Amino acid sequence: MPRAGLSPAAVAEAAAAVADAEGLGALSLKAVAHRLGVASPSLYKHVAGLDGLRREVAMLAAREFGEVLGSAAMGRSGPDALRAVAAAYREFARTRPGRYAALNTAPPPEDTEVAAAFWRPVEVLAAVLRGFGIAERDLVDEIRAVRSSLHGFADLEATGGFGLPEDVDRSFDRMVERSIAGLRARTAAPR
Amino acid sequence: MPRAGLSPAAVAEAAAAVADAEGLGALSLKAVAHRLGVASPSLYKHVAGLDGLRREVAMLAAREFGEVLGSAAMGRSGPDALRAVAAAYREFARTRPGRYAALNTAPPPEDTEVAAAFWRPVEVLAAVLRGFGIAERDLVDEIRAVRSSLHGFADLEATGGFGLPEDVDRSFDRMVERSIAGLRARTAAPR
DNA sequence: GCTCAAAAGCTAATCCAGTTAGCCAAGCCC
DNA sequence: GGGCTTGGCTAACTGGATTAGCTTTTGAGC
Numbered sequence: 001m002p003r004a005g006l007s008p009a010a011v012a013e014a015a016a017a018v019a020d021a022e023g024l025g026a027l028s029l030k031a032v033a034h035r036l037g038v039a040s041p042s043l044y045k046h047v048a049g050l051d052g053l054r055r056e057v058a059m060l061a062a063r064e065f066g067e068v069l070g071s072a073a074m075g076r077s078g079p080d081a082l083r084a085v086a087a088a089y090r091e092f093a094r095t096r097p098g099r100y101a102a103l104n105t106a107p108p109p110e111d112t113e114v115a116a117a118f119w120r121p122v123e124v125l126a127a128v129l130r131g132f133g134i135a136e137r138d139l140v141d142e143i144r145a146v147r148s149s150l151h152g153f154a155d156l157e158a159t160g161g162f163g164l165p166e167d168v169d170r171s172f173d174r175m176v177e178r179s180i181a182g183l184r185a186r187t188a189a190p191r
Numbered sequence: 192m193p194r195a196g197l198s199p200a201a202v203a204e205a206a207a208a209v210a211d212a213e214g215l216g217a218l219s220l221k222a223v224a225h226r227l228g229v230a231s232p233s234l235y236k237h238v239a240g241l242d243g244l245r246r247e248v249a250m251l252a253a254r255e256f257g258e259v260l261g262s263a264a265m266g267r268s269g270p271d272a273l274r275a276v277a278a279a280y281r282e283f284a285r286t287r288p289g290r291y292a293a294l295n296t297a298p299p300p301e302d303t304e305v306a307a308a309f310w311r312p313v314e315v316l317a318a319v320l321r322g323f324g325i326a327e328r329d330l331v332d333e334i335r336a337v338r339s340s341l342h343g344f345a346d347l348e349a350t351g352g353f354g355l356p357e358d359v360d361r362s363f364d365r366m367v368e369r370s371i372a373g374l375r376a377r378t379a380a381p382r
Numbered sequence: 383g384c385t386c387a388a389a390a391g392c393t394a395a396t397c398c399a400g401t402t403a404g405c406c407a408a409g410c411c412c
Numbered sequence: 413g414g415g416c417t418t419g420g421c422t423a424a425c426t427g428g429a430t431t432a433g434c435t436t437t438t439g440a441g442c
Contacts, residue, residue: 106352122354140358140362141362148339148344151347151352152342156342160297171331178336182372
């Protein structure tokens with residue numbers, strides 16, 4: 001029998017595809033194996049069981065997400081940068097719901113590699129907000145506020161938390177503009 | 192053998208306790224049955240399997256959450272009401288993480304009872320924001336923005352998304368004040 | 383108090399995904 | 413070409429969900 005030519009990366013990619021298509025909750029060794037045309041036990045040669053599979057998806061997602069946000073921020077600053085990053089954030093969450101959901105889990109504290117990958121997107125946001133001239137000691141609060149808005153919106157949208165699907169774009173735009181206005185106010189009147 | 196005196200409500204309560212203590216992901220018939228001192232199959236006399244158990248937890252959580260937010264809003268208006276509701280929101284998410292997580296799932300669209308229960312908390316928020324004198328056609332956007340902030344913050348906090356545990360209270364307070372400022376601006380300068 | 387039907391709990395058995403063990407072929411290094 | 417490593421397989425085991433069917437409690441009506 002010919003080999004399937006798997007690799008940890010290929011398995012992670014397939015797993016992410018399953019998560020995006022069926023939901024993170026439906027991520028299973030069975031489904032991934034099926035997608036790869038292989039029997040479930042074969043996956044153990046590449047990932048450490050279901051937990052390992054989840055970890056790889058989280059890693060992959062974090063890297064891609066950091067990449068996407070970083071690209072959006074590149075070459076822009078201030079409000080423009082935040083608008084671009086916010087749009088990219090939501091776009092990622094919408095088009096890759098499984099991966100996005102994988103970012104919304106607490107990795108084991110000892111897994112520094114995942115922790116580092118999870119941190120990248122936050123660093124992008126931090127860089128963008130620094131561009132607003134936020135004082136360093138206020139930065140944490142501002143990052144948390146912006147992250148909360150973006151994550152909350154993305155998550156509510158993903159889980160159908162918004163009743164009517166219409167005008168969700170407008171709501172998002174307004175929310176982002178609200179953040180920008182708040183950041184400007186903070187810059188103008190530092191405490 | 193004496194009867195355990197179960198009921199759908201008692202099972203739901205035990206399930207919610209399990210979810211709070213072990214995480215929603217660890218909610219299982221096994222765990223609930225054990226907590227109630229009963230064998231797993233016995234639960235089928237009261238709830239419709241694991242899916243039914245999850246549904247009951249979601250129902251219970253939604254009712255309690257609506258209750259908690261409603262109480263916080265009672266007797267207050269404007270910024271005070273929003274501050275109280277925001278604090279109650281976060282408090283609920285922190286002290287009952289399993290229940291809160293159960294609210295963050297998409298119920299099947301045909302289950303109107305759950306849908307209605309899920310809607311209650313949003314109605315409380317709507318009432319509070321109306322108290323700011325928001326124009327009706329802008330209300331949806333404002334509700335979404337506030338919900339996004341609150342949910343995002345609560346969720347990030349729950350999943351350990353904030354690096355340092357310190358000063359999280361301050362971050363939350365500032366975010367809420369930021370929302371209030373934004374709402375005031377909207378009221379003052381309607382578009 | 384007595385009868386009996388419904389309800390509530392149990393055990394036994396089935397299903398399914400995850401996991402482990404161990405076999406065997408494919409590919410590679412010499 | 414020989415032999416080691418690797419990647420995939422099948423078979424077997426585990427644990428939780430679920431179903432079937434039994435038994436006992438309970439409570440309504442007499």
